[in-house]
Amino acid sequence: MRRVYFDHSATTPVDPAVAEEMYRFMTETYGNPTSLHYFGRQARKAVEEAREKVAAAIGADPKEIIFTSGGTESDNMAIHGVATINRNRGNHIITSAVEHHAVLNTVKALGKQGFTVTILPVDKYGMVSVEDVAAAITDKTVLITIMHANNEMGTIQPIAEIGKLAREKGVLFHTDAVQSFGKIPVNVDALNVDLLSISGHKFYAPKGIGVLYVRKGARWRQTLFHGGAQERLRRAGTENTPGIVALGKAAELAAANREEEAARLSVLRDRLIEGIDSRIGDVLLTGHPEKRLPNLVSVCFKYIEGESMLLSLDMQGIAASSGSACTSGSLEPSHVLLAMGIPHEMAHGSIRLSLGKDNTEADVDYFLEVMPPIVERLRAMSPLDQE
């Protein structure tokens, strides 16, 4: 069967060149980077080279890069570390209603431990307003955490402006760049961020490896893991050398190819959007019309439900998702779409198509051929009043 993978925001295949590096570091250069001997030194060298590559890709210093087990750990580690260490300075945290659960649930957990949490609303495009952030800051605010680009509808937040504001107010600022890295420019100085999270498997590196950037001098401390002295005391546990090397290589490739690939993908994205709009109708494109990721289309099909579309697409070999893969299995529709004011029943009818490096125009056209009859069939079954 023809297979089209349109779920790159959930996860990506590992680039074969990256996977080969990984293989080599599992079977040949397998030493523990903490070890003194030849095997250890080879591993250490590779880890530090990877750190330099990641640092270069986001405009940071290698010392500011900490390797973690993924985006969730980076988010937890960033937020918990800042909150715990600055508790004596204040107990207020600001975030947004459209964050990934790795941020939202971490902040909410702190809310149960004596922190006051402000969850900022978003407009109909899923945008946080800089004025709202400014108004929310109090002298008790110790952390602002707002994501760079959203994983469900692709809206890009005004991070540089929020960062500027946070810096003026002396408040630490974290951004979850898990979906933006490799797709739009991510530079820690241009974005004015103090902490930033990345996850390998979203940009053709493997699962189980991520990065937390922490600006030199930022009032943050490792508070999640206790154990060995790895990562200069900032992340206990044997370093995942193959994963780190793979992430380093993938970050280098992502940075090198970003511009060209983003241009190519946004053409495909727009072809998808226009095709859906013209061939299907009664759809709502969600997310910001311009300030959006180049590879993501999020759309609500009125009168029908997401899962049934996904299953139908899957039967035609097309892999897509409805909202975040993480939240499937939950009955509630996406908190992100609801926060944008999209009514429940429409939110239930959302699907996300996220493109990646192996997708072609033919994939898009295949989708545009397959999708209209699916929608038609499901709408014919729907009891909802159709305009």
Next chain:
Amino acid sequence: MRRVYFDHSATTPVDPAVAEEMYRFMTETYGNPTSLHYFGRQARKAVEEAREKVAAAIGADPKEIIFTSGGTESDNMAIHGVATINRNRGNHIITSAVEHHAVLNTVKALGKQGFTVTILPVDKYGMVSVEDVAAAITDKTVLITIMHANNEMGTIQPIAEIGKLAREKGVLFHTDAVQSFGKIPVNVDALNVDLLSISGHKFYAPKGIGVLYVRKGARWRQTLFHGGAQERLRRAGTENTPGIVALGKAAELAAANREEEAARLSVLRDRLIEGIDSRIGDVLLTGHPEKRLPNLVSVCFKYIEGESMLLSLDMQGIAASSGSACTSGSLEPSHVLLAMGIPHEMAHGSIRLSLGKDNTEADVDYFLEVMPPIVERLRAMSPLDQE
């Protein structure tokens, strides 16, 4: 140069068959197991099969297996989860002086948060006494955490007896089986444990993947990571499918080969011990003479220091370690050896040789040929009074 890797307790090479599985799950079956579509379902199937393999290898139910990022995370998650959830029942934790830092530092951190911590001593062989455990339990005790086999000197603790006691007293019992799994029998029922930690890279699976076993019904909850609903709400973050599949396969191989391989390695181990004793002299074998791992030799060479031995061995192509790889860089000698009553200067002269599947008798003989002149040279340089 001839290369001999005698540092399998620090980390192991990935079995090529395991690495190939991993490669396949990075490049072909790369879906996110949470996803509904074909790619996701393939990944889900593989994850659940791996879970079954791990469960079978330790005599558990697949539902009791949680995949983590490694031994450190498993230890932290086990201990923090039990402590936090049972806080209302009591605030006392019992551990031993020879634990890995992933356990010891986690318990000590809880000690700063209002828990009372009993750190049990060990005898000269590094053994915890069951009577000491019994005497330490109070009606405030909520957790006992004692490792199965020690990573520095290989002593195997009386886990089954401690577990029996803990069960009688209604106290939860965790063991760190990172070094024992694959080397000696590890069965959660035979050991009477409620929680158990494993780390992939110690048994020919990759780095960055581990397991936490939690007995059904045990009063434990995930308290470290907030985020998505993965691992039945017990570990947020995209599942590391390739790592999980690799760990599953490696666990299966480890269980199948364990007995034969342990017999083979203990012959090599004893040949090493006898050779060192007869050819060098003024040495102290550390750890229990019988209740010890089949693959580990830990020995103190009087009058000289560990790192200079390691460097000299490394120049001859032999990779060994002194104490735990994690603690190198610290001036203090190993807390494990000190806890056994070994004097500081002798503890500084310890090295660990840990054998693995590719080691042969020829490797042992090469070491026994190379080591005596190294010791002789360093002893000739030593200012310490020699008997």
Next chain:
Amino acid sequence: MYSEKVMDHFTNPRNVGEIPDADGVGQVGNPTCGDIMKIYLKIKDDRIEDIKFKTFGCGAAIATSSMVTEMARGKTLDEALQLSNKMVAEALDGLPPQKMHCSNLAADALHAAIEDYRGKQKSA
């Protein structure tokens, strides 16, 4: 982790040994922290005519001991007292940060030996 110079001095340490009738002996460090350095001096006309060392310690400890003996040999005592731990480390093309501790011993041991000699001169 170690520079080539460190490895060279570790592998082929210069001036290892004792001087049986030394004019000055200095010892620093303690077995608890894993290093002891002992330096023996033979002095002629206020100059270091011969110098030897014995060291219990890591690669850096052995290399710094060796290096300091080379640097001190032939120097007047006042010149030798000018040698600092930092100069020894620099002469070895640097040491890893976690090893600066050991390099803080070599020059100290030399100075201790010189003081020992001067103390003996005074009391003699």
